Every structure is written in C-alpha cells, then in structure tokens.
Amino acid sequence: MTLLAFLFCMGGFAALSLAMPRHHAALVGGPLASRRRLGLKLAGWSGLALGLAASLAAWGLAWGVIGWLGLLTTAAAPVLLAHTWWPRAKP
Amino acid sequence: MNGKTPKAQGFRQSQAGLHTWTGLLVGWILYLIFLSGAVSYWREEITRWTQPEIGATHDVETVARGAIAHLQTVAPKAASWSIALPDERASGATATFREKARPAPRRGVDPNAVTIGPDGKVVQPRDTEGGDVFYRLHFDLRYVPVIWGRWVAGFCAMFMLVAIVSGVITHKKIFADFFTFRPGKGQRSWLDGHNALAVLALPFHAMITYTGLVTLMVLYVPWGVAANYPSKTAYYAQSITRAKPVKPTGEAAALADIGAVLKTAERAWEGGHAGLIRIDAPNDVAARITLTRRASDTLVDGRWEIVFEGVTGQIRSQVAPSSSGMIARGGMIGLHAGRFAPMTLRWLFFLSGLAGTAMVATGLVLWIAKRRQKLADPSRPHFGFRLVERLNIGAIAGLPAAMAVFLWANRLLPTGMAGRGDWEVHVMFIAWSGLLLHGFARPPRRGWIEQLALTAVLLAGLPAFNLVATQRGIVSSLMAGDMSMAVMDLVLLGLGAAFAAMAFGVARHRPAVPKVRTPRPAPTAPNAAQPMAARQPEEVEA
Amino acid sequence: MAFGISDVNATGVGLQRKTDWRGVFDLIARIVLAAPGGYAVMAACTMLLARVLPGEALDRTLWATMLSFAIYACLVVWTFAARSALRAGAVMLAIGLAAGLLARWAA
Numbered sequence: 001m002t003l004l005a006f007l008f009c010m011g012g013f014a015a016l017s018l019a020m021p022r023h024h025a026a027l028v029g030g031p032l033a034s035r036r037r038l039g040l041k042l043a044g045w046s047g048l049a050l051g052l053a054a055s056l057a058a059w060g061l062a063w064g065v066i067g068w069l070g071l072l073t074t075a076a077a078p079v080l081l082a083h084t085w086w087p088r089a090k091p
Numbered sequence: 092m093n094g095k096t097p098k099a100q101g102f103r104q105s106q107a108g109l110h111t112w113t114g115l116l117v118g119w120i121l122y123l124i125f126l127s128g129a130v131s132y133w134r135e136e137i138t139r140w141t142q143p144e145i146g147a148t149h150d151v152e153t154v155a156r157g158a159i160a161h162l163q164t165v166a167p168k169a170a171s172w173s174i175a176l177p178d179e180r181a182s183g184a185t186a187t188f189r190e191k192a193r194p195a196p197r198r199g200v201d202p203n204a205v206t207i208g209p210d211g212k213v214v215q216p217r218d219t220e221g222g223d224v225f226y227r228l229h230f231d232l233r234y235v236p237v238i239w240g241r242w243v244a245g246f247c248a249m250f251m252l253v254a255i256v257s258g259v260i261t262h263k264k265i266f267a268d269f270f271t272f273r274p275g276k277g278q279r280s281w282l283d284g285h286n287a288l289a290v291l292a293l294p295f296h297a298m299i300t301y302t303g304l305v306t307l308m309v310l311y312v313p314w315g316v317a318a319n320y321p322s323k324t325a326y327y328a329q330s331i332t333r334a335k336p337v338k339p340t341g342e343a344a345a346l347a348d349i350g351a352v353l354k355t356a357e358r359a360w361e362g363g364h365a366g367l368i369r370i371d372a373p374n375d376v377a378a379r380i381t382l383t384r385r386a387s388d389t390l391v392d393g394r395w396e397i398v399f400e401g402v403t404g405q406i407r408s409q410v411a412p413s414s415s416g417m418i419a420r421g422g423m424i425g426l427h428a429g430r431f432a433p434m435t436l437r438w439l440f441f442l443s444g445l446a447g448t449a450m451v452a453t454g455l456v457l458w459i460a461k462r463r464q465k466l467a468d469p470s471r472p473h474f475g476f477r478l479v480e481r482l483n484i485g486a487i488a489g490l491p492a493a494m495a496v497f498l499w500a501n502r503l504l505p506t507g508m509a510g511r512g513d514w515e516v517h518v519m520f521i522a523w524s525g526l527l528l529h530g531f532a533r534p535p536r537r538g539w540i541e542q543l544a545l546t547a548v549l550l551a552g553l554p555a556f557n558l559v560a561t562q563r564g565i566v567s568s569l570m571a572g573d574m575s576m577a578v579m580d581l582v583l584l585g586l587g588a589a590f591a592a593m594a595f596g597v598a599r600h601r602p603a604v605p606k607v608r609t610p611r612p613a614p615t616a617p618n619a620a621q622p623m624a625a626r627q628p629e630e631v632e633a
Numbered sequence: 634m635a636f637g638i639s640d641v642n643a644t645g646v647g648l649q650r651k652t653d654w655r656g657v658f659d660l661i662a663r664i665v666l667a668a669p670g671g672y673a674v675m676a677a678c679t680m681l682l683a684r685v686l687p688g689e690a691l692d693r694t695l696w697a698t699m700l701s702f703a704i705y706a707c708l709v710v711w712t713f714a715a716r717s718a719l720r721a722g723a724v725m726l727a728i729g730l731a732a733g734l735l736a737r738w739a740a
Contacts, residue, residue: 013270073292073443080269080272080287083272084272106714253710256706257713304702308699308702312675312698312702314677314679314683318694318736319683414689415688415692416692417692
C-alpha cells in the first residue's frame with residue numbers, strides 16, 4: 001500500500017510536470033496542445049489525490065496525512081532528477 | 092511586466108527582500124543548527140560508535156537485572172535508585188542512586204553513575220559525550236550559558252519561519268519552477284538548487300521549524316502562561332505533576348522481580364517498553380517502583396508512567412498525557428525530535444534534514460554568486476562581499492570537517508586522560524576556528540577545494556582507522572551482526588566520497604573570466620564598446 | 634532589493650550611488666516595528682487567546698502559546714508588505730491595543 005501511494009504520487013508529479021510547456025518540449029518534444037495539457041493536469045492531480053487516499057488507507061487519518069506529505073517529497077525527487085538529466089533534444 | 096497589479100508585484104518584491112536578508116543574517120548559525128540537528132537523528136548510533144567498548148544490547152531485562160544487582164551491592168539503603176534503560180539503538184544502561192538529604196547532581200557530573208553493559212555487568216567506557224555533543228550543540232550551542240544558546244536558536248528559528256513564509260509568497264512560480272534544475276549554469280544553478288531543496292522538502296522544513304519553536308515555547312513566549320498563572324512556578328506545578336516523596340518505614344522487605352514488573356508494564360502499555368526505572372526506598376516495605384515509558388515508543392512526548400508497589404509488583408497508578416493541549420504539544424515535540432521514528436522514516440528525516448542543511452548552504456553561496464555579478468569591479472569587491480565570501484568557506488565546509496575531527500579525537504585521545512570528554516569537543520572547536528581562519532588566508536577557490544578535500548579525507552579515514560587499529564572495524568562488526576556500527580562506518584565512507592566528489596567538482600569547474608562592467612553610455616549614442624559591456628558573465632566561480 | 638538603499642558600493646572604481654535616506658528610514662522603521670514591535674503585539678494577542686479560548690487553563694495556555702509563532706510570522710510579513718511603514722505601525726498599534734485591552738477585560 002505504501003508502494004502504491006508512492007507510485008500514485010510519482011505518477012501525479014510526472015503528469016503535472018509534463019503539463020508545463022517547457023518540460024513537455026524538453027522530454028516529449030513538440031508543442032503542448034491545450035487538450036493534452038488539460039488531460040495531463042487532471043491525471044496529475046488525480047495521481048496526488050489517489051496517493052493521499054492510499055496513505056490514509058495504509059496509516060489512518062493523522063498518520064496518513066503526515067505520511068502523504070512525506071511521500072510527496074520522496075516522489076517529487078525522482079521526477080526532478082529525470083527532468084534534469086533526461087531531456088531529449090528539441091526537434 | 093506580467094499582468095499583475097502593482098500592489099501584488101510590490102508585495103512579492105517586499106517578501107523577496109525580506110527573504111534574502113533574513114536568510115543571510117542567520118544563515119551561518121542556521122547551517123550549524125540544521126547540520127547538528129540532522130546528525131542528531133543518529134544520536135544513539137554516534138554514542139555507540141564513540142564507545143565501542145560497550146557492545147550492542149540484546150536483552151534489556153538482563154541489563155536491568157545487572158543494574159539492580161549492582162545497586163544492591165553499593166547502595167542498598169539509598170533514598171532512591173535510577174536506571175536509564177537502552178532501546179534497540181542505544182547500548183548500555185546508566186545506573187545511579189541518590190542518598191537522602193543530598194541535592195540532585197548537576198547534569199553531566201554524577202559521581203554515583205555507572206554504566207551497565209549488555210551482559211549486566213559494570214563497564215568502564217571511555218569518557219565521551221558521544222552523540223550528545225551534536226544534540227546539545229543543536230539548541231544549547233556551546234561555551235555560552237544554556238539560556239543564551241536557546242535564545243539564539245529560537246531567534247534563528249523565527250527568522251527561518253519568516254524566510255519560509257516570505258519565500259513561498261515570493262516564489263510566484265513555485266510550481267512552474269518546481270521541476271527545474273539546470274546544473275552547470277553558475278548563479279542560475281545555485282538558485283535552482285536552493286529552490287529545489289527548499290520546495291521539495293517544504294513540508295519537512297515548515298514542520299521542523301515550527302515544532303522546534305514549540306519545543307521551547309514557554310521560554311520564548313511566556314505570555315500564555317502569564318495570562319493564566321501568577322508565576323511560572325504555578326504553571327509548572329500544574330503541568331508537571333511530581334510524585335509525592337516516599338518515606339521509608341525502616342522495615343526491610345525484598346523487592347519484586349524486575350523482570351516481572353517490566354512484563355506487567357509491557358502489557359499495560361500494549362507492547363510499550365520502559366525507558367527509565369526509578370525505585371524509591373529500595374529494600375523497604377514502602378518501596379515504590381516507577382517505570383517511565385521509552386521516548387521512542389510513542390509520537391507524543393510527555394509523561395507516560397506506571398507506579399508499582401515495590402514489594403508485590405502490583406500496579407498502583409498510571410499516568411499518560413491526557414489534555415488536548417498536552418497531547419498537541421507533546422505530538423509537536425515528538426515530531427521534532429523524531430524519537431518515535433522507525434528506521435526507514437528516520438532515514439527520510441535525516442535526508443530531509445540534510446536537504447535543509449544544503450538549502451541553507453546553497454542560499455549562502457547564492458548570495459555571493461548573485462552579488463559577484465553585480466560587482467562593478469570583480470577584482471576589487473567591497474568589504475561586505477569579501478567578508479561573506481571568506482566566512483562561507485570555513486562556516487560551510489569547515490563544520491563537517493570539525494565534526495570529523497571530533498570523531499578522530501574520540502579515537503586518538505588517551506582513555507585515561509582527565510577531562511577527556513571535554514577535550515574531544517575543545518579539539519573540534521579548535522579545528523573549526525583554524526578552518527575559519529584558513530578561509531581568510533587562502534584564495535577563495537583554493538580554500539573551498541582544500542577544505543572539502545580535507546573533510547573527505549577525515550571522514551573516509553575513520554572507518555579505515557577502525558578497521559586497522561581497533562577491534563570494532565567494519566569486518567568484525569559485520570561478523571558480529573552489529574549492524575549499527577557497520578552501517579555507521581559505511582556512511583562515514585560514503586560521506587567521505589561525497590565530499591571528495593564536491594572537491595573535484597569545484598576543482599574541475601573553470602569559471603569564465605568575469606568581464607569588467609563599464610558604465611553604459613546613453614542609448615542615443617551607440618558605441619562600439621556597448622556589446623562587450625552589456626554581456627553578463629555566464630558562469631560564476633562557485 | 635526593494636528597500637531603496639544601494640546594496641552594492643564599489644570601492645576603488647569611484648562609482649557612488651546616492652543614499653536614499655527615506656528608504657533607509659523606512660527600512661529601519663519596519664525592522665523595529667516587525668521584530669520587537671511584532672513580538673509585543675503577538676504577546677498581547679497570545680494573552681488574549683490564552684484567556685478566551687475554550688477549555689481548562691492549562692489547555693488554553695498551551696494552545697495560545699503554540700499558535701503565537703504563526704501570529705508573529707504573519708505580523709512580520711505584514712509589516713514588510715504594508716504600503717508604508719506608517720501604515721504598518723498604525724495597524725500594529727491598533728491590533729496590539731485592542732488585544733491588550735480585551736485581554737485585560739477577559740481576565
């Protein structure tokens with residue numbers, strides 16, 4: 001369950017980061033259509049919300065919120081590192 | 092510029108300035124507080140490492156029995172006995188006693204205290220403060236009255252809180268820039284790094300700062316107490332209930348078996364463990380055993396106690412934090428100290444603490460990088476710039492080196508030496524002072540490289556020394572299954588490698604020659620010299 | 634830097650910027666208002682909260698003290714965000730007096 005929560009949060013951050021034009025261009029290439037942007041944002045926030053739900057399921061109310069905040073930090077780090085060292089060359 | 096109203100723009104700007112200056116003014120002390128705090132998550136492990144004579148604890152009951160046996164021998168008629176029990180991470184119990192009509196010993200100077208090893212027998216470990224050095228440094232500082240140290244720490248924490256709030260307000264693109272880190276671009280990279288470290292662990296930074304303030308809140312803000320109580324004494328009388336003293340009757344009686352008492356407590360606490368045993372009027376009919384719960388058992392810091400009849404081992408009474416205020420406050424203190432944290436969470440707290448330390452360090456370096464760009468003549472910077480640039484070296488790179496020197500002193504100072512524990516710490520501060528001066532004596536870039544390299548050698552050298560010159564090298568630790576010592580040696584090695592990498596990074600980084608800025612002529616008179624003067628230096632020396 | 638003083642003074646090159654004395658005064662005024670002034674206003678607010686919050690004396694005291702740091706931080710941020718030091722001072726004084734008087738009355 002912890003792993004699931006972590007993956008949800010990481011996926012959420014990945015989607016949210018790709019919803020930003022600059023990062024989208026660097027990683028995926030090409031312009032960001034507004035439809036795709038909306039979809040990515042929705043997926044992103046859903047991921048974070050699901051991560052919260054999984055945390056609450058794993059640890060209860062008080063611990064779940066605290067644990068979620070901790071997971072946000074740990075899940076954002078790999079996404080940040082990916083963006084730093086993985087961008088494809090722009091077409 | 093970006094469609095915001097002037098008022099909103101002004102608000103953000105005002106917070107930007109506030110953030111920079113509050114950050115700088117307390118930056119060096121905050122760096123010390125963050126680093127010593129992060130390291131204090133391993134307080135017990137460091138204490139174990141500094142006293143390799145005491146092995147790992149396997150069975151607390153054996154230790155407790157041994158302590159009582161010792162006390163029966165040396166002080167069967169004392170007014171009270173006190174035994175501090177270890178948990179899985181610590182080793183060795185401290186057993187002491189108090190005679191009637193003698194005042195309680197001052198902290199750190201207890202002639203009656205002995206250490207009980209994992210086998211229940213008295214051991215004589217080398218005199219050292221161990222992990223407590225960094226723990227106390229974190230909020231008491233050193234060489235100043237304790238109250239001053241706590242005020243300085245509180246002052247810095249309040250500055251940090253304001254820096255966090257103003258930083259969040261000012262960073263209008265806080266989420267747009269969240270995933271941006273561009274290495275190798277000079278000042279831009281330092282800013283990205285500072286932001287990333289700050290924002291990534293923002294929940295931790297906010298939590299640790301606020302809970303830190305709450306931990307000493309009655310000292311910093313006595314007004315809540317002043318509003319409802321005639322004096323602090325009256326407040327403490329209500330908030331800290333002291334047990335009534337026990338009068339011995341003079342009639343002798345055997346104490347109940349401590350193992351049984353410990354097990355009863357464990358059941359009453361639903362799996363919790365005792366951290367402190369106090370026996371009043373031992374070997375008397377009126378004897379009373381008070382068990383205090385281990386701090387690492389629960390999140391909420393506070394008094395969790397069970398009082399037993401000393402002879403029969405029956406429970407007399409039980410207390411636990413009950414009011415909403417005590418629980419909330421205890422929870423905050425618990426969050427800050429992190430004693431409750433199991434290993435994984437403890438590592439996460441530690442890494443977050445290191446992130447905070449790096450955040451402060453990058454902020455200090457950023458201050459310099461930014462101002463270097465604005466210097467009219469980079470070869471002759473003004474006094475303030477030079478001061479900060481040089482102090483940064485000894486304050487940032489020098490502190491970890493000094494901490495390593497402390498560990499070296501622990502290994503090298505002779506065991507029989509008088510005042511050994513104090514001297515380990517003196518040596519650390521002497522080394523730090525030397526490094527601060529070194530930062531002023533050498534050209535900045537050389538200073539950074541040399542101090543980072545020195546730190547690397549000092550840290551990596553420790554496990555090597557352990558292996559070669561002691562019986563608690565990493566190989567013997569692994570063979571004995573002593574993971575705590577083994578992992579600490581590995582972490583020291585890893586940190587040494589990290590500092591070596593940093594030293595190489597600085598050495599390899601070739602800064603572009605900063606161009607002297609000539610004053611720009613008026614725009615209506617285009618000038619061949621303008622393109623040259625208009626270009627900013629891309630890279631700045633770290 | 635938004636405070637109107639030159640934060641870089643070059644030496645040896647002869648560049649001087651005129652010191653903005655109004656800005657310096659504004660900055661010092663805000664610092665005095667925020668740091669000790671903010672502490673005083675926060676103290677009054679804390680005393681008020683410690684008396685009017687629900688619950689036992691011990692709980693009220695603890696909760697009010699726990700909240701005090703958030704109050705202080707907000708006051709400091711406000712002092713630097715206000716349009717002028719004068720405005721900041723007036724608002725702080727008003728809050729401080731009101732809280733102090735109410736705390737007295739609630740005793």
